[in-house]
Amino acid sequence: xxxLPIHGLMAEFHSPEALLHAAERAHRxxxxxxxxxxxxxxxxxxxxxxxxxxxxxxIVLLGGIAGCLGGFFxxxxxxxxxxxxxxxxxxxNSWPAFIPVTFxxxxxxxxxxxxxxxxxxNGLPMPYHPVFNVEQFELASRNRFFLCIEADDPTxxxxxxxxxxxxxxxxxxxxxxx
Amino acid sequence: MAEPLQPSSPPPGSPQIIGPxxxxxxxxxxxxxxxxxxxxxxxxxxxxxxxxxxxxxxxxCIAALITRGIGLFGVNIPVGWGFAIVNFVWWIGIGHAGTLxxxxxxxxxxxxxxxxxxxxxxxxxxxxxSAGLFPIIHLGRPWFxxxxxxxxxxxxxxxxxxxxxxxxxxxxxxxxxxxxxxxxLGLIPDLATLRDRATARAPRFIYGMLAMGWRGSxxxxxxxxxxxxxxxxxxxxxxxxxxxxxxxxxxxALVPGWHSTIFPxxxxxxxxxxxxxxxxxxxxxxxxxxxxxxxxxxxHLRNMGVVMLATGMVVAYxxxxxxxxxxxxxxxxxxxxxxxxxxGPYGYMYWLLILFNILIPQLLWVRRVHTNVxxxxxIAISINIGMWLERYVIVVxxxxxxxxxxxxxxxxxxxxxxxxxxxxxxxxxxxxxLFIRFLPMISIFEMRELVHDLSEQKK
Numbered sequence: 001x002x003x004l005p006i007h008g009l010m011a012e013f014h015s016p017e018a019l020l021h022a023a024e025r026a027h028r029x030x031x032x033x034x035x036x037x038x039x040x041x042x043x044x045x046x047x048x049x050x051x052x053x054x055x056x057x058x059i060v061l062l063g064g065i066a067g068c069l070g071g072f073f074x075x076x077x078x079x080x081x082x083x084x085x086x087x088x089x090x091x092x093n094s095w096p097a098f099i100p101v102t103f104x105x106x107x108x109x110x111x112x113x114x115x116x117x118x119x120x121x122n123g124l125p126m127p128y129h130p131v132f133n134v135e136q137f138e139l140a141s142r143n144r145f146f147l148c149i150e151a152d153d154p155t156x157x158x159x160x161x162x163x164x165x166x167x168x169x170x171x172x173x174x175x176x177x178x
Numbered sequence: 179m180a181e182p183l184q185p186s187s188p189p190p191g192s193p194q195i196i197g198p199x200x201x202x203x204x205x206x207x208x209x210x211x212x213x214x215x216x217x218x219x220x221x222x223x224x225x226x227x228x229x230x231x232x233x234x235x236x237x238x239c240i241a242a243l244i245t246r247g248i249g250l251f252g253v254n255i256p257v258g259w260g261f262a263i264v265n266f267v268w269w270i271g272i273g274h275a276g277t278l279x280x281x282x283x284x285x286x287x288x289x290x291x292x293x294x295x296x297x298x299x300x301x302x303x304x305x306x307x308s309a310g311l312f313p314i315i316h317l318g319r320p321w322f323x324x325x326x327x328x329x330x331x332x333x334x335x336x337x338x339x340x341x342x343x344x345x346x347x348x349x350x351x352x353x354x355x356x357x358x359x360x361x362x363l364g365l366i367p368d369l370a371t372l373r374d375r376a377t378a379r380a381p382r383f384i385y386g387m388l389a390m391g392w393r394g395s396x397x398x399x400x401x402x403x404x405x406x407x408x409x410x411x412x413x414x415x416x417x418x419x420x421x422x423x424x425x426x427x428x429x430x431a432l433v434p435g436w437h438s439t440i441f442p443x444x445x446x447x448x449x450x451x452x453x454x455x456x457x458x459x460x461x462x463x464x465x466x467x468x469x470x471x472x473x474x475x476x477x478h479l480r481n482m483g484v485v486m487l488a489t490g491m492v493v494a495y496x497x498x499x500x501x502x503x504x505x506x507x508x509x510x511x512x513x514x515x516x517x518x519x520x521x522g523p524y525g526y527m528y529w530l531l532i533l534f535n536i537l538i539p540q541l542l543w544v545r546r547v548h549t550n551v552x553x554x555x556x557i558a559i560s561i562n563i564g565m566w567l568e569r570y571v572i573v574v575x576x577x578x579x580x581x582x583x584x585x586x587x588x589x590x591x592x593x594x595x596x597x598x599x600x601x602x603x604x605x606x607x608x609x610x611x612l613f614i615r616f617l618p619m620i621s622i623f624e625m626r627e628l629v630h631d632l633s634e635q636k637k
Contacts, residue, residue: 016630023396035395035396035397036395036396037393037394037395037396038394038396038399039202039206039367039371039394039623039626040202040367040399040623040624040626040627040630041399041400041402041403041623041627042396042399045396045399046396046397046399046400049396051396051397051400052400053397053400053401053404055401056401056404056405056408057404057408060405060408060412064412074328075339078328078336078337078339079336079339079340082336083334083335083336085338094340097339097340098339098340100342100345100348100349100419100423100426101339101344101345101348103415103419104345104348104349104352104416104419104420104423105348105352107352107356107412107415107416107419108348108351108352108355108356110408110412111352111355111356111359111360111409111412111413112355112359114359114405114408114409114412115359115362115363115405115409117405118363118401118402118404118405119390121401122395122397122398122401122402124366124390124391124392124398125387125390125391126390126391127386127387127390127391128391129391129393131393132393137393138374138375139374140374140393140394141206141367141370141371141373141374141375141392141394142202142203142206142207142371142374142375143201143202143203143206143626
């Protein structure tokens with residue numbers, strides 16, 4: 001019986017298929033607050049745990065649009081309003097000539113949004129996380145696959161969840177302290 | 179035993195893209211061992227030492243250029259652009275293959291990119307860094323280089339956005355930034371691996387900080403994959419646009435031989451060509467020295483050789499069309515330029531260029547050649563040289579004899595020109611050696627994915 005608050009319970013698997021089945025069973029069992037940790041992305045894993053996030057493409061799109069409009073209007077403002085140069089009476093708003101820089105700014109801002117967006121949504125940098133307290137977890141970046149059911153899940157019960165995790169056939173079950 | 183072992187029977191005829199017997203663990207250990215080793219191999223010290231000396235030469239030359247002026251270069255009137263611009267275009271072109279391998283091959287779902295994309299992207303970064311020096315040091319007053327950026331200033335002036343030189347500033351800065359972001363994003367999970375595998379305190383701390391606490395969470399991977407794919411999708415048009423903008427430096431000018439719409443595709447094809455040649459130039463010694471032939475397999479080298487051959491054919495077509503269009507246009511200046519290029523005072527360079535860029539790589543059609551690793555290496559070097567000669571021919575030959583014969587002149591590189599070129603190569607190699615010592619040169623998590631996907635296919 002744990003007297004310290006725990007983050008959750010973690011099961012270790014040695015193949016991605018085993019983890020995927022375990023995640024599906026855990027989801028069917030009704031656990032909502034859980035996460036899986038793998039050394040490489042596993043297709044279908046996030047979906048099996050009902051984890052979705054469509055915000056990254058949206059952030060990139062918005063960033064790209066911002067770059068496009070910003071780039072064009074920067075040039076427009078500088079070439080037409082702030083520092084107009086009369087070169088043989090040619091139009092100041094020479095928009096075809098503004099296209100290369102506008103294009104590059106679109107890509108630049110979209111890329112920056114993608115990078116910063118994914119870091120921000122993932123909450124990184126996050127140097128500390130309870131799962132690192134489990135010694136075997138260092139294999140999560142090598143060749144082991146972990147499923148962690150968090151203690152703030154409504155149906156979490158330390159002994160019951162421990163037994164459930166053991167029934168999934170893992171290599172080991174561990175307690176994750178905060 | 180549930181860890182997937184590499185399928186032991188390859189499909190008949192085609193070599194595998196990964197050696198047999200690899201598991202997630204062996205891949206991780208092999209690649210991270212190169213970085214986390216206590217015993218740096220002797221050849222690393224030799225390579226780093228020699229290239230570092232060249233970097234010192236570069237710094238000395240830059241100091242001389244800033245204090246004495248660009249008269250140390252061989253540029254004159256009419257040839258106002260010389261080695262500096264040749265080198266700039268050459269280096270930027272080399273960088274393009276890295277992005278192509280990372281981004282375009284990802285979008286085309288080519289699995290064989292997995293083991294070469296990391297150091298190819300690093301190569302892009304270092305090539306662009308070397309390239310970026312030249313527009314700065316070739317300026318008469320390089321300390322004013324920041325005037326090229328639009329910033330609020332007391333002189334009340336702004337850059338001329340209709341100039342390809344300003345477009346270059348944005349294109350190259352964007353290219354460097356996006357490549358850096360793409361490369362670093364790809365590194366984060368591998369930095370986490372190194373953090374977990376490192377035993378000494380300092381590496382654990384540094385890799386830990388750089389990995390930003392990555393733990394491989396499923397939802398993190400989900401967003402990460404999306405961002406990575408989007409960055410690849412962004413980097414693809416970027417590659418094409420950057421070298422197009424660099425080609426505009428010439429195409430937007432009036433000089434015969436430059437003012438041609440062929441330049442954007444011609445330059446981009448040439449960039450991919452020289453870039454793949456440089457990737458091979460790096461990959462072949464690296465895989466030999468570090469024993470990575472089971473990860474960077476013969477199939478990779480063969481595929482890269484084939485891409486090189488294909489782009490070489492596009493470049494050859496470009497040369498042909500350039501000459502044909504010059505003749506077909508009936509313009510006496512364009513026609514003279516083509517004649518001068520081939521038979522004028524720099525004619526020897528043109529024919530050397532044809533030899534190195536077009537003729538020698540035709541050997542790649544022969545199966546015995548593109549499966550022979552040392553020959554592939556020599557052909558890659560030949561292409562690197564040929565592409566440098568191509569840039570030289572484009573820049574110098576068009577400038578030295580343009581419309582008015584009384585303005586004709588000659589150009590040759592000075593010792594400082596050559597020293598800076600060698601120095602920039604030293605900078606590139608030095609950065610590459612630092613990279614292979616401190617960071618995983620093959621993408622560990624993508625190799626794990628590859629092994630997993632290949633074993634899934636077998637089921």
